[in-house]
Amino acid sequence: MINETYKAMLGGKSVIRTLSEYATARGTEIGYDNVFDYSLGNPSVPCPSSFTKAMIDMYETADPVALHGYSPSLGNPEACRTIAESLNRRFGMDYTAGHIFPTTGAAGALAHALRAVTKPGDEVLTFAPYFPEYHPYVEGAGARLTVVPADIESFQINFAAFEAALNPEVTVVLINTPNNPSGAVYSAETLDRLAGILRAKQAEYGHDIFLISDEPYREIVFDGGTQPYPAKFYDNTLTCYSWSKSLSLPGERIGYVAVNPRATDAELIVPMCGQISRGTGHNCPSSSMQLAVAKIIDETSDLSVYETNMNLLYDALTSIGFDVVRPGGTFYIFPKALEADANAFCMKAKEYDLILVPSDSFGVSGYFRMAYCIDTDKVKRSIPVLERFVREEYGL
Amino acid sequence: MINETYKAMLGGKSVIRTLSEYATARGTEIGYDNVFDYSLGNPSVPCPSSFTKAMIDMYETADPVALHGYSPSLGNPEACRTIAESLNRRFGMDYTAGHIFPTTGAAGALAHALRAVTKPGDEVLTFAPYFPEYHPYVEGAGARLTVVPADIESFQINFAAFEAALNPEVTVVLINTPNNPSGAVYSAETLDRLAGILRAKQAEYGHDIFLISDEPYREIVFDGGTQPYPAKFYDNTLTCYSWSKSLSLPGERIGYVAVNPRATDAELIVPMCGQISRGTGHNCPSSSMQLAVAKIIDETSDLSVYETNMNLLYDALTSIGFDVVRPGGTFYIFPKALEADANAFCMKAKEYDLILVPSDSFGVSGYFRMAYCIDTDKVKRSIPVLERFVREEYGL
Ligand SMILES: Cc1ncc(COP(=O)(O)O)c(C=O)c1O
Ligand SMILES: Cc1ncc(COP(=O)(O)O)c(C=O)c1O
Numbered sequence: 001m002i003n004e005t006y007k008a009m010l011g012g013k014s015v016i017r018t019l020s021e022y023a024t025a026r027g028t029e030i031g032y033d034n035v036f037d038y039s040l041g042n043p044s045v046p047c048p049s050s051f052t053k054a055m056i057d058m059y060e061t062a063d064p065v066a067l068h069g070y071s072p073s074l075g076n077p078e079a080c081r082t083i084a085e086s087l088n089r090r091f092g093m094d095y096t097a098g099h100i101f102p103t104t105g106a107a108g109a110l111a112h113a114l115r116a117v118t119k120p121g122d123e124v125l126t127f128a129p130y131f132p133e134y135h136p137y138v139e140g141a142g143a144r145l146t147v148v149p150a151d152i153e154s155f156q157i158n159f160a161a162f163e164a165a166l167n168p169e170v171t172v173v174l175i176n177t178p179n180n181p182s183g184a185v186y187s188a189e190t191l192d193r194l195a196g197i198l199r200a201k202q203a204e205y206g207h208d209i210f211l212i213s214d215e216p217y218r219e220i221v222f223d224g225g226t227q228p229y230p231a232k233f234y235d236n237t238l239t240c241y242s243w244s245k246s247l248s249l250p251g252e253r254i255g256y257v258a259v260n261p262r263a264t265d266a267e268l269i270v271p272m273c274g275q276i277s278r279g280t281g282h283n284c285p286s287s288s289m290q291l292a293v294a295k296i297i298d299e300t301s302d303l304s305v306y307e308t309n310m311n312l313l314y315d316a317l318t319s320i321g322f323d324v325v326r327p328g329g330t331f332y333i334f335p336k337a338l339e340a341d342a343n344a345f346c347m348k349a350k351e352y353d354l355i356l357v358p359s360d361s362f363g364v365s366g367y368f369r370m371a372y373c374i375d376t377d378k379v380k381r382s383i384p385v386l387e388r389f390v391r392e393e394y395g396l
Numbered sequence: 397m398i399n400e401t402y403k404a405m406l407g408g409k410s411v412i413r414t415l416s417e418y419a420t421a422r423g424t425e426i427g428y429d430n431v432f433d434y435s436l437g438n439p440s441v442p443c444p445s446s447f448t449k450a451m452i453d454m455y456e457t458a459d460p461v462a463l464h465g466y467s468p469s470l471g472n473p474e475a476c477r478t479i480a481e482s483l484n485r486r487f488g489m490d491y492t493a494g495h496i497f498p499t500t501g502a503a504g505a506l507a508h509a510l511r512a513v514t515k516p517g518d519e520v521l522t523f524a525p526y527f528p529e530y531h532p533y534v535e536g537a538g539a540r541l542t543v544v545p546a547d548i549e550s551f552q553i554n555f556a557a558f559e560a561a562l563n564p565e566v567t568v569v570l571i572n573t574p575n576n577p578s579g580a581v582y583s584a585e586t587l588d589r590l591a592g593i594l595r596a597k598q599a600e601y602g603h604d605i606f607l608i609s610d611e612p613y614r615e616i617v618f619d620g621g622t623q624p625y626p627a628k629f630y631d632n633t634l635t636c637y638s639w640s641k642s643l644s645l646p647g648e649r650i651g652y653v654a655v656n657p658r659a660t661d662a663e664l665i666v667p668m669c670g671q672i673s674r675g676t677g678h679n680c681p682s683s684s685m686q687l688a689v690a691k692i693i694d695e696t697s698d699l700s701v702y703e704t705n706m707n708l709l710y711d712a713l714t715s716i717g718f719d720v721v722r723p724g725g726t727f728y729i730f731p732k733a734l735e736a737d738a739n740a741f742c743m744k745a746k747e748y749d750l751i752l753v754p755s756d757s758f759g760v761s762g763y764f765r766m767a768y769c770i771d772t773d774k775v776k777r778s779i780p781v782l783e784r785f786v787r788e789e790y791g792l
Contacts, residue, residue: 001567001604002661002668003515009671010664017469046460056455064442070646073413104500104678111677119399133674140675171397208397250466251683265398268406272398275405278529279536280676281507282500286685287647 014132015361016040019346023355030353036382037355038370041180041331043248045301045373051247054295058288067291071284073274075102075256082294083256087239090298091229094261101273104253104285106216106242107133110174111280112273113238113257114141117210118171125165126174127157128363129181129334131214134174143172147363155184155325155334157194166197168205173198178217178227181362181369182334183310183327185221188228195234202236208264211237216255219246219300221329222307235262238269243293245331248301254289306331309372309379316383321396331373334359338394340366352389354382410528411757412436415742419751426749432778433751434766437576437727439644441697441769447643450691454684463687467680469670471498471652478690479652483635486694487625490657497669500649500681502612502638503533507676508669509634509653510537510568513606519565523553524759525730527576527610539568543759551580551721551730553590562593564601569594574613574623577758577765578730579706579723581617584624591630598632604660607633612651615642615696617725618703631658634665639689641727644697650685702727705768705775712779717792727769730755734790736762748785750778 016039023037058067074080077097084095103109118124120142126134128150138145148165151158175194177186186194198209213230218241221227231237242255259269277283284290310327317324317335324335337345342358346368349356359367372379390396412435419433454463470476476493483489499505514520516538522530524546534541544561547554571590573582582590594605609626614637617623627633638651655665673679680686706723713720713731720731733741738754742764745752755763768775786792 001515002513002664003511005515006512006668006671007661007664010667040466042465044461047464052455052460056452059448059452059455064448065440065644068443068645068647069438070436107674107679108677111675115399116402117398119397119401136671136674137677140677248461249464251464251680253679253682265403268398268403271406272402275402275532278503278532279507280678281504281533281536282676282678283503283649284647286649286682289682 016132016357019355019357022350026353033378035353035355036378036385037374038372039355039357041245041371041373042250043245043301043373044375045248045303045305047248048296048299048301050296050299051249051292054292055288058291067288069287071287071290073277073284074270075100075284076287076290079290079294082297083258086297087258091232093229093231095258096261098270099259099261099266101257101259101270102285102290103255103257104282105244105250105255106214106240107137108253108282108285109240109242109255109257110137110212110214111140112276112282113212113240114138114143114172115276116269116272117208117212117238118143122171123167123169124172124174125162125170127162129155129179129359129367130363131176131180132361138174150364152364155179155182156186156190159193159197163197166201168207170209171207172210172212174212174214175230176214177230178220178329180217180330181332181357181359182325183330183332184325185225185227185328186230191228191230191233198234198236208236210263212240213237214240216242216245217330220303220306220331222310222327225328227329231258231260235260236264238263246300246303247293252286252289254285254293305376306373308376309374312376312379312383313370313372316386320387320390331371333370333372334367337366337368338390338396342366342368348393349389352385354385354389412528412753415751415753418746422749429774431749431751432774432781433770434768435751435753437641437767437769438646439641439697439769440771441644441699441701443644444692444695444697446692446695447645447688450688451684454687463684465683467683467686469673469680470666471496471680472683472686475686475690478693479654482693483654487628489625489627491654492657494666495655495657495662497653497655497666498681498686499651499653500678501640501646501651502610502636503529504649504678504681505636505638505651505653506533506608506610507536508672508678509608509636510534510539511672512665512668513604513608513634514539514567518567519563520568520570521558521561521566522570523558525551525575525577525755525763526759527572528757530570534570546760548760551575551578552582552586555589555593559593562597564603566605567603568606568608570608570610571626572610573626574616574725576613576726577728577753577755578721579726579728580721581621581623581724582626587624587626587629594630594632604632606659608636609633610636612638612641613726616699616702616727618706618723621724623725627654627656631656632660634659642696642699643689648682648685650681650689701772702769704772705770708772708775708779709766709768712782716783716786727767729766729768730763731766733762733764734786734792738762738764744789745785748781750781750785
């Protein structure tokens with residue numbers, strides 16, 4: 001008998017995916033060039049040629065039996081060591097290979113990290129606006145997700161709401177910085193205050209609270225800035241990373257969990273992820289992909305187009321009159337809609353072939369997300385359309 | 397707080413992995429050439445050069461943004477169509493792309509298939525001897541695994557024991573043919589009888605019983621034979637396949653679930669797998685790997701060495717006096733040990749640097765498994781050692 005729970009989920013298609021499919025279909029009608037598709041977070045810049053070269057080189061010269069053989073269940077030790085050393089160099093950490101668990105992207109990392117430090121029924125707190133897939137990740141682990149209302153001034157953390165939401169059933173706080181959808185980069189001050197509260201609550205409740213830090217956009221920070229490293233602020237941190245965005249490899253499914261060596265039971269968590277992976281059918285990510293990312297460990301794609309696009313959009317949106325927080329990173333911007341019902345706003349925009357994602361599924365009402373991982377030329381061409389839409393529909 | 401269930405699993409290391417690690421360590425002492433390592437099912441022949449060529453060609457010529465972009469959540473439609481057509485051609489089925497769900501190997505396929513057609517607490521029956529990872533796969537889905545005693549005459553199905561084990565809580569029967577560890581290839585007669593019983597029990601219990609057919613060794617059949625296609629015998633069949641063994645790509649994690657179009661709710665099962673994958677953190681397997689296997693869909697590695705090795709070992713074992721069923725496929729053989737305690741038998745063999753896996757974790761006592769996916773030269777060199785071990789320890 002088919003599983004009724006998963007069957008019931010068939011109705012609940014992701015809003016983002018639905019809009020993206022609409023954009024593709026509309027593109028076959030009017031030419032995709034004429035659809036201003038801001039729906040999907042699929043990187044628009046190619047992976048670096050050094051990645052392609054590293055892969056071709058391995059395929060041409062490595063022994064295929066070794067290259068494509070089963071990876072050890074806790075990951076390729078050489079790849080893990082390279083990842084650990086890069087993090088140590090960049091963020092002053094002291095990871096060893098045994099603190100790194102390679103995964104199938106950030107999704108795989110979060111699935112394993114959540115199972116490792118929750119038990120069924122535990123409460124996981126996250127902050128609006130948040131990535132909607134946190135629901136299946138958290139619920140797949142048997143825990144429940146509670147969303148703390150947003151700090152709509154700056155999209156940092158609404159600490160009053162956070163302190164009100166904390167209770168002894170919370171065993172994980174899940175953050176995402178740089179943030180999808182707001183583009184906010186949590187500051188050192190934010191992270192420091194967050195860590196202080198978590199330490200106090202651990203003492204008060206008499207149990208660990210793990211910080212799971214989802215960082216697929218870590219390398220996409222604007223104005224020459226960098227993302228302060230959350231694990232540096234708080235010992236019980238599991239860092240979930242992905243090369244989906246920084247190397248433009250989302251289809252290849254490669255990332256990791258990094259366990260802070262100062263976390264409780266730090267030495268057990270990677271071996272536990274190995275056990276968890278047996279039940280999720282995950283095993284390791286691709287053996288050759290683990291080696292390839294390790295070979296170009298400190299490189300990224302040319303990410304500069306995202307900053308160019310952000311500046312164009314931010315200037316246009318503010319000059320049109322939108323209320324919008326300037327993103328510090330990612331390839332998203334999250335302006336306030338021009339009416340309370342973000343869905344209605346985005347439906348009207350769709351008539352102009354502007355594909356905007358309403359904010360409701362991100363846990364905030366009245367906003368919309370634009371994913372500007374698209375050609376700069378298209379961003380430029382979209383601006384007059386945006387202006388016309390706003391003028392005609394809202395008289396601005 | 398770390399999860400106590402997964403923590404408790406840390407003690408229970410796989411016997412196979414432990415022996416394989418011992419063999420590797422022993423190899424650094426005496427040279428791996430001198431360790432007769434029959435522990436692990438890691439293919440010993442390279443992937444076909446056409447696979448390597450297809451990959452290099454894509455890396456050299458395809459647009460990297462498209463090649464490495466997110467795969468649609470139900471898999472690359474072109475790859476799914478190619479897989480469906482190949483199965484239709486080879487086995488007279490009528491799959492469409494929508495019946496195929498690409499996965500991370502057979503492990504991923506089983507994890508999704510099991511979740512799709514069980515609810516927590518359901519009973520899953522499998523037949524001894526069986527692959528020990530069925531425990532985490534089934535328990536990870538929240539179901540429970542019951543093992544039907546072996547047919548030790550031929551390692552087909554012990555139907556008397558099967559009928560005794562069936563009860564209304566059984567919603568899945570999980571088979572593996574060609575079989576790890578016995579090497580048995582289920583005959584058309586076996587599959588026909590199995591299907592007949594399942595149909596009768598579906599009618600009697602008034603609910604579906606799904607057959608999940610785990611077929612990573614489908615292409616490794618000896619004596620010019622082929623594996624009769626289980627889904628052809630029974631409508632409610634989910635076929636779980638992997639290219640790990642047939643293309644020697646276990647580290648690349650690529651396989652699929654194929655849903656029999658005649659199964660109950662056949663059109664829902666692939667979309668349900670898509671929903672399931674959100675919670676397991678699986679998403680799709682590698683986008684480029686989906687394309688590559690589709691490009692060489694009906695090819696395999698040169699699998700002939702496994703038959704050569706099987707014949708050498710089968711002849712040697714029978715002439716030494718072992719009681720052994722001749723394998724019809726795979727790269728395993730499963731002889732009866734020379735004492736009731738298979739563990740003690742394998743420990744003694746280890747003293748001769750013969751690494752044999754005791755049968756207990758496969759659900760049968762008193763046997764051992766040899767994985768002969770190793771060089772034929774090593775197989776030949778191992779035979780006098782096997783003879784000496786048996787003479788010195790058992791006087792045979
Ligand atoms: C915040 C956030 N977390 C996790 C993910 C999943 O990343 P991956 O594709 O590496 O699994 C995404 C993807 O868009 C994301 O935006
Ligand atoms: C019977 C059986 N099922 C499933 C698997 C898992 O296969 P994969 O590596 O493709 O996930 C194996 C691997 O050895 C196996 O022997």
